[in-house]
Amino acid sequence: MTRFFLVFLSVQAVLFGMEMLAPVQAAVVQPWTGLVASASAAIIQFFDPSAISHGRVVQSAQSGFGISIEPGCNGVEAAIVLLAAVLAFPSSWKMKLWGLGLGFMAVQGVNLLRVVSLFFLGQWNLQVFEFAHLYMWQALIMLDVLIVWLLWMRYVARHEKRVSPAKQPSAPTA
Template structure:
């Protein structure tokens, strides 16, 4: 009898972990199939994200362009050197830069934590837009890091800006848990 009460006691946490793992696993399988479908070329999301970043930096006076590789899953982020008229590659954007993996982790948590379906869907859509915005900001900052402080690029790419993006995810998770707690308290 004690085992049965232990399962009941831990069921909410176990349920969360199972749903999170299931959504995360399915999301990653679908993402992998999506990437493989376009291989050996870059996927449309990576191309779209790179085009957006180029558009934004050009608003700030840069002479940037993006070139989709015809043989690799890379989008080259290039800058025109106005003195020579030549362009040079500043960044190589791969599928991991498109932000979809971060979105999968975010969605898995929100779905696992649960809530009113309409509110969950609205929060997921809003969160995806916020994450997309911060991912664009991350790539813009990486562009300027590569241009101005290339010796810091690896560190900023691997650690600082990746941590920054996951802190945004964590902040959204906290916001969702607080919103849901208030909603649950109002219902009680």
């Protein structure tokens, strides 16, 4: 248990520290945030064809209302927490890669739902938007990370065969 927490905290410290570096922001975080904005606008266009994105902003060309996807709202931090939890848990690298791949997609899928819902909530009622943005979705994103990690751990426990030293077959004696 101590090893898990030390690895979990260390991986988070390193990745959150790296995320703050200007070159990482320019090469990874800002382009990712733009991609989140573009994907969100594409989803929104099914319901509001006037939705556009530019940079990290998603806006309705019809009403002029827009949201800016700021740090903490792009799913990067949630993905870092999930990555740290998966890497800290004792399992094979094959299982870790599956957990990271599927978990990343799940977290980003929920984050897209978050951005899309906030876009529509903001046009409807700014007080509800503020509550949903600051409280509800913050908790739901972290709950998503926890649920994804717990489901992955359960899968690993059921499917990864670990042979303990006491159960290993002994060598034949002569």
